[in-house]
Amino acid sequence: MKSNVPVNHSIKKTDKETLLKWYHLLFLGRTLDERAPNYLKQAIGWSYHAPAAGHDGIQLAIGQVFRKNKDHLFPYYRDLQTCVAAGMTAEEIIYNGISRDADVAGGGRHMSNHFAKPSWNIHNVSSCTGNHTLHASGLGRALKTYKETDAVVISSQGESSVSEGYVYEAINGASNEELPVVFVFQDNGYGISVPKEDQTANRKVAKNFEGFKNLRILYCNGKDVFDSMNTMEEAVEWSMKEQKPVLVHANCVRIGSHSNSDRHELYRDKNELSYVKEYDPLDKYRRLLLRYNRATEEELKEIEEKVAAEVKAAHKKGLAAPQPTPESIHDFVTPEPYPASKYPEGLHNFDGPKVKLIEALNETMKAEFRKNPDTYIWGQDIANKDKGGIFNVSKGMQQEFGKTRVFNAPIAEDFIMGTANGMSRYKKDMRIVVEGAEFADYFWPAMEQFVETTHEYWRTKGQFSPNITVRLASGGYIGGGLYHSQNIEAALTTFPGVRVVYPSFADDAAGLMRTSIRSEGLTVFMEPKALYNSPKAATSVPDDFEVPFGKARIRREGKDLTIITYGNTTHHCLEAAEKLSKEGIAEVEVVDLRSLLPLDEETILASIKKTSRAMIVHEDKVFAGFGGEVAAMISNLGFEYLDAPIKSRFNLYTSWV
Template sequence: MKKYSIKTTEKEVLRKWFHLMSLGSAIDKKAPDYLLQSLGWSYHAPYAGHDGIQLAIGQVFQRNVDFLFPYYRDMLTAISAGLTAEEILLNGISKATDVASGGRHMSNHFAKPEWNIQNVSSATGNHSSQAVGVARAIKYYGKKAVAISSTGEAATSEGYVYEAINGATTEQLPVIFVIQDNGYGISVPKQVQTANRKVAENFVGIKNIKIIYCNGRDVFDSMNAMTEAREYAIETGCPVIVQANCVRIGSHSNSDKHTLYRDENELKYTKAADPMVKFRRMLLRYGRFTEEELKAIEAEAKKELNEAHRKVIVAPDPDPKTIYDFVIPEPYHPQVYKDGVHHEEGEKKTLVTALNETLLAEFRHNPDTFLWGQDVANKDKGGVFNVTKGMQPEFGAKRIFNAPIAEDYIVATANGMSRFDPKIRIVIEGAQFADYFWPAIEHYIECTHDYWRSNGKFTPNVTIRLASGGYIGGGIYHSQNLEGALSTLPGARIVYPSFADDAAGLLRTSIRSAGPTLFMEPKGLYNAVSAATVVPPDFEVPFGKARIRRAGKDLTIVTYGNTTHLSLEAAEMLANKDGWDVEVIDIRSIIPLDKETIFESVKKTSKVLVVHEDKVMSGFGAELAAIIGTECFRYLDAPIQRVGAAFTPVGFNPILERAILPNKNTIYEAAKTLLEY
């Protein structure tokens, strides 16, 4: 391994480093001026005191080979990796031509996705597991590359950082976890974060990981540490932690005042420890440069900054008309079954069989598909409900495998692996039961943000399967519905089939589409005879296309999932007992929603009952009722009514479950009352 020192490093390399550090320092000091002048950069986290390690990260990173996940303080890291002063300033003042996000993401979040410098979240440490996901792809596709995750030491208090390190060591993946330790998480000192003096010591007992300690204020020590880390990760395939001891010279950010919690002696020490001053002094002391040469480099950096400033000040601001661009990517459009309807006859298949056979078919169709989750790949076992049965024996443990019991890690690594190549498609069982998905919500939110936040440069191509709903006597954590809550988050599709053919068709469309899809599976219908249908080979169902399951003229029932079947039963009761002709619409797709089919039915019947299994209070039915009430008010002859679960958790005892969840009789009574209005 090449060793760097003040005496042996080539002068041109030292010149380059000093130029980068001078440029970074000049921008770091100028950033607050933009806020003072009301030009932007309302969030700036100065990096001064982290100079050595940030220069080293950027120098060791190989663009378009490695993957770099910088955090919000990584300005010099980004400059060292190749971003220009102009690109840094465009991000800082949130211009439309900002390469990181076009002004959509917070300032001081530097990225260049076309170089594999990733656009990451503001949630500190969140990207650690994403780095593990992309390293999984690096290993699978046999690339000599690494994923670099950079964070502050306080981020290691986050559970998903531990999960990332646990996962990377278990799978033996080439990830470098850089911890830039400046002793503070905003105003919270390190001793409140961890009992260890060095946070990397928290991970000493974990197998398959190398820990390298370095002085993050020293350029040469940092370069040697990062060079060693990259070479080790590539040679062994195992992860590395680089703990870089830094010092935070300024406040945490421009909204923080560090004099409120740091005394004068500490502030004096931090200024004396300035890495930039130390590096400049060494270059002079060892005769590598003269004072005049260094001043010329500094003047060159200032000129570069001034020229960049003149350009970015006149750069265009984001156009408000573009806010709806890049919310959800264009999906795969069915080629044969364009309306998601078929009339084939033959042997009926259960919903669980339809899902299983579709997964098998799609994984044969596309060799760049992967599946993981909890308990999904143990020989011939395929999850709690056997949806993935037989997949690992056919496709192998590298494409079908079990994940740790860590739902956020499951979702985050899917997001990360998607970053390696847009051809990759991933199916995950987000949790064994939908109720257990809540720990993964933060990473699910990242999936919904990514396409918009990156200005269309990245979207995770992930289908998140969740066994949802009740009617199985499961109780709390085994019988809830999430779609109402999650439908408030823009950026992901949500589908909820009721029949085997729709489950197969929507799953195929989901896997073939770019972007995230939340695939809700009514587990109460997995083996139900009522949900079994003929499933044509390669059947497809488009997103946002409802299906009229029963035509009628007197009342429209809008529903999905388990309650589709209950609504059909109630409609038959109304026809047989009372002579009413009720239309039942199975929306199948929650986001996007087929408003046209619903509106046409409302115009015909003039009365609407919205039915779903989730709670009436704030369930998705509230949105359906609001949309219909707003856009079809003039066609209505009665108030829109809703049927759903009681505003309680779902109880375990079957007596309690029956009292809480809707049934055909509650639907029948609500529909009859509405028909007689």
């Protein structure tokens, strides 16, 4: 904003140039909004269209207060007018709607009507309604951390998405941390066909948040251009000045159906449909301009004709623009990792005292925090006085790096993951480590945000990479029972766009942690908690040890049988292999995967080609565990090398005998 004092906009006080500019933006947005369904009817595209008509006032205001490359804007799928008001062109809107490669949001990779321009800080968000609220809070944390006091984050959504739990987590976090975020609720009374009274007891959903400390709540008529503009300017100015969050509740109407797949006449009567059309914000604004002699009919007609020509030209360019190529689906799935080339294959035996796996993780994280001051870590119970997590993996980090870089998060796994996504958007050099849950078993509440984060790089066509390492204490052998001993890697490895690693020894834990933190993209780091302090997992570890992704390690050479394993069971397999060797039964080769995704198919196939027998040993469910994927890969690519069926579910010793 140019001034610390908001302008009091009105039909009489606002200058004519601004009034006509607003009319141009409003008419352009409405023209595109009304044209969108025609593309679907002609089978050209725009398979999803949620009309913005009825939200025009608040959306114009959001777009106009947003300053590109300074503020950050998270629009939702109904924010066509918002994005037009923020400066996106008719061409950019149409490219997105008909999914062309030139789409600035992400090259047509996302469902239409999800407008974005990451190069301006208009962020690409997913279809999960309201989940970008967490990303907005994370980015607000980044603004506060880097003392960027002349900027805000604006997050926009419908009132029904506020029913989602992660929205409360986001606003609670912004309130608790005092973050400069403006949350806008565009209330049109419906969540698809569900009326507001079925969503919340309060007629105005913003009232649900009145008890939140540090949160200012403003109400406005989202159908009225001037009330919306004044309220948004006040919200942005106050948020910047006070460095606290604001909630703007804008009362709107939904003139059309929820989307082009919805028939609102099935649940809205004729009186209501007539009522909402009478309150059309565009028609009201046009009438005001004429009534108060702020514009002539000829001036407005001239604007309308210019818009028609602008949209027609954009339409032609849109139809002529190339489609994404089918093979491009494989581009931008996962960023290129840190090369980890310092220690070539085979150089694994080091002189020096042995350190436990927990010490290797702790020292490696500290070393990486010293190396890159833009590295952060948070999670549940990780930074409380002398305690560093329930297993003390992060012990001493807050004392060395301070509370800004090492801090506790609420017991809200979605919040931990979602704000990591948001904060990592601030700068490419930033690296974030989160303890996604105290135990891997408790990561399930974060799956909404985890899934979202896995496809950010692909969905934005490489414009945004969430550079996040998610630490999870995994596995059994501690007597923990349900929710303290589960393995979830089989579920996590089903998602493209994430790496999953699972070390068995201290050196690999250190090397993979270093590679994870230094790499761009999302990595899940599974830590076998039973091995944290186990002497059998202790090794000597160079200070700068690196391990590449997707490279297994042969822990024991053999010729009669290949055992493929990882994590806790690596040690069981090594012990069993030694027993078989001493008893003269077999020489077993033990392949420690270390990296589950990507998987080192080459090493696995080379080993079974040598031994002609394969056994897979891992912790997890017998049915649909990760070992089943390894078995399928061997059957597909290495069946000709096998002299016996793949074993994956029996006791190692008895199955061989």
